[in-house]
Amino acid sequence: MIDQMYRKAVLTVAGQKAIENAVRARGWGMAQRFVAGETPQTAIQAVHDLKKDGIMANLDLLGEFIESPAQCTQFADNVITMQGAAHAAGITPYVSIKLSSVGQGKTVDGEDLGLTNARRIIRRAREYGGFVCLDMEDHPRVDQTLAQFRTLHGEFGGQHVGTVLQSYLYRTEKDRASLDDLSPNLRIVKGAYLEPETVAYPQKADVDAAYRRLVYAHMQAGNYVNVATHDESIIHDVQMYALAHGISKDAFEFQMLYGIRRDLQRNLAAAGYRVRAYIPYGRDWYPYFSRRIAETPRNAMFVLRGMLKG
Ligand code: FDA
Structure with a gap:
């Protein structure tokens, strides 16, 4: 509370x-x-620096509530430029995008612009052997994001696109189960938006308990899980769960935000776990x-x- x-x-x-x-x-x-910096070059430098510690990267161009369709398409162009810059620097581009930033909810030529622009970005990811994670935003966007994820997964396959589920929403355990037919690569987070009690657990203990249930259920279903949290007690429990259930270290990864708990990130990587840092960059920080x-x-x-x- x-x-x-x-x-x-x-x-x-x-x-x-x-x-x-x-x-x-x-x-x-x-x-x-x-925030790694304001330009793709600063973000790419951060990727190289983390690599020295065995930590993988997830690049995130910042930009929210971009208004016009032209701005959304420009934003998608900037992400594609960054994918190209990363590829040229010898990095397999793994990026996250917010569908609202690329036009979700805006219809252009009879189709949702978010979907059109996401397709362009994922197509580029496929070309470079990379990956695109569709971040999850506030609760009114969840239905559309999951529907668009399903569409994109059908077009490009699970090795190039994934999405995120938030444990603070009451609906999320059902959402996770409803995606099992895709064997999706999912990032599990607690949730970062200010949500009303009508849709989200107000108590942290409930959010944490739901988090564990989601990770375990997704592992049990045989799917790749991105355990995105800085919560040491959850990280410890997930390690124990994986050990007890014979789930190998390459069936999941820990994800944390750039600049937060670097010690923990390094220690997990040194212990042989897959670790990825979410690297935000850009002027709209x-x-x-x-x-x-x-x-x-x-x-x-x-x-x-x-x-x-x-
Ligand atoms: P919690 O908030 O319980 O914190 C656990 C402990 O971690 C704290 O006691 C503190 O010590 C430390 N900690 C947590 N946050 C910290 C901070 N900012 N600075 C310093 N210490 C901190 N959300 C969302 O709604 N949609 C999304 O798509 C994503 N994507 C995403 C990707 C990745 C890689 C991560 C790590 C997180 C997200 N999130 C997100 C954010 C997520 O929902 C959540 O808000 C944060 O991860 C903080 O919650 P924790 O799980 O870390 O636990």
Whole structure:
């Protein structure tokens, strides 16, 4: 409950224009802890750096609530440019996209623009042997995202496209089971948006319990699982579960956000687990940054200290 109140307070404050302007003006230095840089080159450098520690990468061009269809298509073009830059740098591009950023919900030439642009990005991923994960956004988008995932999975196959499920939503265990016929590559997260009690568990203990159930069920179904969390107790339980059920270390991976728990990322990789860092980059870093602050008061203190130092 406290977590939910804290998150709500931070996201409400962060949504105010004056706060946004103040943080944008003075916050880039602090945002660099969580964001690799503003250009594809800085992100690619981060990929090379992580590789030295045996950590894989997931590139994420930041950009939310992009308004016009032309902006959405431009955004998709930028992702494709980044896939090309990564390929040219010797990296198999693994990227995440938010369907809203590429036009989900906007109809152009009789088709959803998000689907059209996602196709272009996944086609490029297939060309380079890469992968595209469709991030999950706030709850009104879940139905459409899962339907579009199913369509894209049918067209390109599970080795090139996956998606995300959020354990804080009551509906998610049913959603997971409903995807079993695809044997999908799924990322399981707790969920980062401010959701009402009508759709999401308000208590953290319930979110955590649902998280474990989702991961175990997806493993039991024989599917590849991306265990995306910094929660050490869950990570430990997943390791034990895999061991007890004979699930090999290459049947799942741990995923964490760039700049968060690097020690844990390195230790898991050194212990032979597959680990992937989610590397956000780009000029539109503010909404992403706000959500990281909303996750833990420790991060808010880090920002406040930085701002007071000026
Ligand atoms: P929880 O919040 O319970 O934190 C567990 C512990 O981890 C905390 O005690 C703290 O020590 C540490 N921790 C967590 N967050 C931290 C932070 N920001 N800074 C410092 N320490 C932190 N969400 C979504 O809705 N859609 C999506 O598509 C994705 N995609 C995604 C990809 C990847 C790779 C990750 C890791 C996460 C996401 N998320 C997401 C975000 C996710 O929903 C969730 O908000 C965060 O992962 C934080 O929750 P934890 O699982 O880490 O647990």
